[in-house]
Amino acid sequence: MTKKFEFNWHVPVPEPLLQGCVFDRWNEDKDSSDIEPNCLFKVDEYGFFIYWKSEGREGDVIELCQVSDIRAGGVPKDSRLLAQLANKNGENLEEKSLTICSGTDYININYQHVVCPDAATAKTWQDGLRKITHNNKMNNVCVRTNLMKHWMRLGMLVDPKGKVPVKVVARTFASGKTEKLVYQCLQDLGLPSEKNDVIEPADFTFEKFYELYHKICPRNDIEELFQSITQGKADTINIDQFITFLNEKQRDPRLNEILYPLYDEKRAAEIIATYEQNEEAVKEKKLTKDGLIRYLMSDENAPVFLDRLDIYMEMDQPLSHYYINSSHNTYLIGRQFGGKSSVEMYRQVLLAGCRCVELDCWDGKGEDEEPIITHGKAMCTDILFKDVIYALRDTAFVTSDLPVILSFENHCCKTQQYKLAKYCDEILGDLLLKEPLPDYPLDPGVPLPPPNLLKKKILIKNKRLKPEVEKKELELFKQGQFVIDDEEKEDASAPVSVNVEEKKVDIAEASAEAAVEAPVQVQYTGSTTNVHPWLSSMVNYAQPIKFQGFDVADQKNIHHNMSSFAENTGIGYLKTQALEFVNYNKRQMSRIYPKGTRADSSNYMPQVFWNAGCQMVSLNFQTPDLPMQLNQGKFEYNGNCGYLLKPDFMRRYDRNFDPFAESPVDGVIAAQCSVQVIAGQFLSDKKVGTYVEVDMYGLPTDTIRKEFRTRMVPSNGLNPVYNEEPFLFRKVVLPDLAVLRFGVYDENNKLLGQRILPLDGLQAGYRHISLRTEANFPMSLPMLFCNIELKIYVPDGFEGFMAALSDPRAYLSGQEKRAQQMKAMGIEETDINTKDIVGGGDTAKKSSKEEEKKAEDITFEIITIEILKNEKAYLKITRKQQKELDAMQKRHLKERMLVQKQQCTTVEKLVKGKNKTDIAKEAGVKEVVSGQVGQWSEMMERHRKEYWALMKQHVSEQQDTLTKLMDSTHAAQMKQLEAKHEREMKEMNAKQAKISVETMKEVANDKTLRTKGEKDRRLREKKQNNTKKFMDERKHAQMKQSKEKEKLSVKHEKQKQDLLKEINNMLELYKNEEIEYELTNKVEFFA
Structure with a gap:
């Protein structure tokens, strides 16, 4: 575009972190423990890494994009290690300590513990590190920045003498290339090149590393593009050719030319001046191959609009108008049956952007009778409810300040429910929304409040008493006269019966209770209606009720009521009452959770429920499968705040939307998307074959899976070239809901990396796409080079009409063209008379005869x-x-x-x-x-x-x-x-x-259609288009x-x-x- 977008991904690093400080580092595993005293800890100027080195040891680093939390405190459990640290650092060890939590998923968390010189330093470092972590923009930096990041990492992984080992550098390019070639290229650059050599950090500049990268991985794919732009006639691209390339290849033709102007000479010259290293070429406004590569690897060529990484959506609409990033059975770190529960999972999912977590609350059986969180009688370990509330308090609003919903599945007796309410009140304090907002009372017809009015507020979703009962019991409770009459508690020693078959849930009886979730038949007499009044009074905008049907919900018109549906029940409603489900979700919220037979904690595909406008599509965050990748890829945008505004037609009451629509939706322009996978870079550190799959997920008619895949490039994980024919997604009915998924696999079908890109916001042109891990964590070097083309979908038979609208001058009629040609000869329009022309000439006659032949006409005699x-x-x-x-x-x-x-x-x-007279x-x-x-x-x-x-x-x-x-x-x-x-x-x-x-x-x-x-x-x-055309023809004929x-x-x-x-x-x-x-x-x- 004419105006350059400034992508400010860099968060300034506080000075104390740049200067560094000496800490004692320790870690403690099950089998061993270690202490590394006097480590110099630093953060680089860009905030990529926290790294450390001590005398006589090699340096080590942690990528800050993998750091989830920096916590105060933390002391060893090992008494010997504790005594060691106490002797060196004196008293108040916990006040001086920090714990750095990092990992590439939500379960396997690494903890680096450090002891600072004093409490003030610990506080400075904790605040400073928290300021530069969770930088979602840094996760989306360009390929060239990632190369620089990797070069900086190599400079930190020094040997005990502070030198960069050659073998560490060679390891970067190990896959697909022999070490001998790497060493030869190092030698060509004048750098040490033997296996056991080391490189002086000062000699190993980024430009040297960048040059080494191009020697080992020459960009022949971009060379071909360069030749196509210059038509093989020059060594540089002139500015006219560059402008044409920018407007025809790198720009989405669907964009409004006022909001997104075409590239002009001024903007093209700015780009050349920014990325071209040859000064002579800059003066002549030309671009060399190196300049083109630098431009294509820059932030200006991100695969999506980078402004979508900020909160760009309107956040002032009712809660029911948003998709909400939601977790199911948040406490589990493994299977649903016999799995482990962990407080840490609550911290991790909230730090990852989740805004709705689930708490399965049960009566504690110990002497203190502390309420616990566990998976019923599914033989899972349990954790204390209050520990979870502490974790929620500490992490709920670290990455996003938009509201968090606590989905209680409450099986506690009233005595322990009192403790639930007490802990929520005391620990969460003002964070807990205890009363409805004055402008949004809990009355029928009143919409839910918007996320912006609920910033830094925690909402409880739990059964609520009837208003008159709650008011009476709450008054008695405040007066100290409320008598708790708990029913008989469940016998903790009762046998557990496991039902491996999925429960059959009747559609009409879908319940807000998640008792059917587990593959375990649990009969309990906990509180479904028997709720403590104090806890009941804390429930406001998320009041679960048993679902009685869409017509009943419509009649009641109570926006703060919501229901939960098992995935199979939800699909049943979608099958039978799809439009009603969409309309229900315009007014009030629904929560979807995995069916009970998913004992392995696998996930269902969330897209089908997003298509219906369901807000809380809850998934097992501990399982980084495809559904979870889609979820995290989708919610990465809009500032990773956990809320995404639903499309307009899924919010407006005057619009009806069918999530199974196969034809374009009124007011929505269907799209056409073409993806050509050209090449890959750094896909694997092993010498393996690789291939790429490109899928699309959206409406059922838009979803294409397991169909488009490249050929296998054998024995090259470093820089395979696929150069496939484009994969064409010919008709995307609803681009707002569609996402593209790129999956890279090795020859054994193991996922090497993936990326989810929303079609709404996707950029056209030649783009480098950085890959992510299974759990959607960024991978620095792995990337794909693709060509993406985006167009408006045009049905068969309307191509000419669309082209005429796009470029009317190219479709002038023959007479208009002749008039223009005559005008060039000096004949004006006023000199031409067409009124008195007799006959139509041979052309007109021929056309007329054809028409007569085509349409049979009958003249009937007038009957007199x-x-x-x-x-x-x-x-x-x-x-x-x-x-x-x-x-x-x-x-x-x-x-x-x-x-x-x-x-x-x-x-x-x-x-x-007789005579006449007489007669x-x-x-x-x-x-x-x-x-x-x-x-x-x-x-x-x-x-x-x-x-x-x-x-x-x-x-x-x-x-x-x-x-x-x-x-x-x-x-x-x-x-x-x-x-x-x-x-x-x-x-x-x-x-x-x-x-x-x-x-x-x-x-x-059709040879261009390669798959069935x-x-x-x-x-x-084509059949649909033909059918529409045929029906129109018949209708016209009948009329x-x-x-x-x-x-x-x-x-x-x-x-x-x-x-x-x-x-x-x-x-x-x-x-x-x-x-x-x-x-x-x-x-x-x-x-």
Whole structure:
């Protein structure tokens, strides 16, 4: 990045420690004891070592990164040794004494005892050493600093005459190289080179050692990188090439360019000036191979962001929003059955950053009836409860000032519970949180307080009485009227029954009690609800209750209630109610502990419970297995304070998170990680074959184990070159929870070193990764050289879209490119007219034809009444109706002719022989004529009504026929459309099936996928992407088809309405004729 990060790992060493002081050193083992008087003890200027030497003896050192504690006091148990020291140092021996505790695990602790000249000196050295120990940043110094550290160690391991033995130097490079080569290289450097020679410390400078390192272990791996940067055309890297290398290789492309700016010339020149030793090259802003090596081995190329070693997370959220470094059965240093208990384990785990320890409290059986801590009746040794409380007081806040939780598994009677409360009160004093904070009362709905408000506070997790019972009994206790009515104590001589089979725990009955933890069936009548009121009153924010279900917990909404789950029970809940478990952990705390059958103190994989947001994932710290390595590797960051803030979506109530999700989580950008293991350095002090495994742990879909491993490099533990093809972790759904694990093994599959690196904070580029021991203690020299590439995960088919977003200019359309080219020729955008262009040219036509071919289109004929009237069925009904009409008209005509004839005959008879004048005046004639007019009018009215009735009947019949014809035509059109849709879906299914087959073939033939696991993951990923794509295609097709059907249905409905309207018009016509007739004079006669 443009701005350099200052990694201040060096804690100033107090002057008295630099000057040194003469102490008497002694140690005491089971079989022997030793005293070394008048040793000059010193600490080097960097705070790497405390070393000592006395007259006539070789020097010795202790790495301060392995020092866990410096304790006041400590005198020998051996009376002879005690008398010796007392005679030399006088009285008050304990006041002048110090004990330096060190080791590379939590069990095998080495004790170096010293006697200082006086108590004041002892205090000065104790305070001074404590100030420079537990320096987590020093554990993460760069490779070059580690080389310097080793060189300083060689300078301290001098012979009695103060010289550096050549054989000690040769031992550094013993693995993989013959001693003859080492001696030859020493000779080339002008240093003594015979096996029994010694080197003057003044002649053995760091630059000499650094040069010797490169002679014996030439960095050919970096030579190849150097050649790739210069393209083999020069002996130096120019500044432009260096800037390109920094931005394209050493920078994570996912980073925000404002917060993490790109490297520029100024910053690149600063780097060259810092690491390039050739002044001429510095002036010309060039980098030699030596300068590149020095840069790659510097703090600027740490594998993770070094600011993550400080407390960088927000510590003001409720306790339930944090992962808490937790220990199970803390007192044990071995097996769960027949193992040993130790007070020292409490000190060691707390000094290692643990914030939750377990105390299994039982009644003491001695005369003093002191409560003890032991593993029930599992035949383990016991330790005194009060000794543990003293240890907690002394070490709880040495490495972190954030709160410590004491998880009591309380089996004591009330009498001894009183002692538990008394010791906690008196020994811990103000460190013990005895009352809830005013702003965080113990009420439903009130969140837990944040770690920042509980600094240097110890919380007790123990069963608590009901509030009304506690208040009453506590009042009686304070008045001295509380009567302890203990139940009958357990018989200490009762036989122990061992059940080697794991207890079956029903999910619905998971208990906060850890009685099911042990592989021993223990029936006790201790206090699960029978709690001493004083002890009960000390419990506040960690109140264990029997788990009754997530729905009950949700209803109660009591944040300070918590439950414990055996690992198998917890997994059961994850299997059946994963989302509910995650939501539960947003509100209140849960503790997970190993199942009872883990008699060997092995650990379960904690990752699955971190994925669910469980806060206290308790492990056996005495066992440095893979789960423990993951735990310590994870909690090393955020200042090793023991608290890690959970990801945002695991804290927010408005978000749902499925820990078994296989697709990217909303709001979280999935990552892609590639790791190339190039080489190793100082992996073993033996001439053995080595290989490297790279694993990832996170969500189940992100976890890849035992799959990526390099080839075995035989007979070289010093500087093997693997130069493997990159291991690709193609899709990491949740980078915030994922970690990478590097494991180095020898040819016998023995772990030589390991390292856990969180993906969140991992740096891209060529990086040296220093290794750790099984117990996560730093190893000075062993390291790996790797190339790490980090990207945003892009699903198949979206590569072009992602590239366009990343670099839009590279994805301009053809027309935009042509416009730019024309602009270069002087043609402006305003001079170009695309509005009046006719036709699309051959390209457009071709594209159009392809589209037409691709999408079948159907144009349906508009169904009108005229079209329907040409149908056979309609023509048939109209012919029938015409016949009916003709018959009726013929009948009417016949009737009119008959009536007319009859009326004419009557009139003729009546007027026969009479003149016209008389006829007009004759009343009889008038009467006959009037009757005939009436008869004719009635007949004509009847004929008209019969005609209109028949016409209406015909129109109704025509309506039925036309409606049926229209319905059948519509049905035929709809069927045709459905047939088209069916063809489209069949074609789509066939195409999708073809893609699926091609995908399987593509993955099977992909040579870059080297393992079955890789191929299975890649195939699964492609299938998931295909499935999503196929479902989207089908959904789109169904929506399109649904719209087409809906559109056709609307068209059909309109056609029906038009038909009905036209028929109604016809009916309206006849109706109007009737009305009009009714309104006219109905008198008619034939003329």
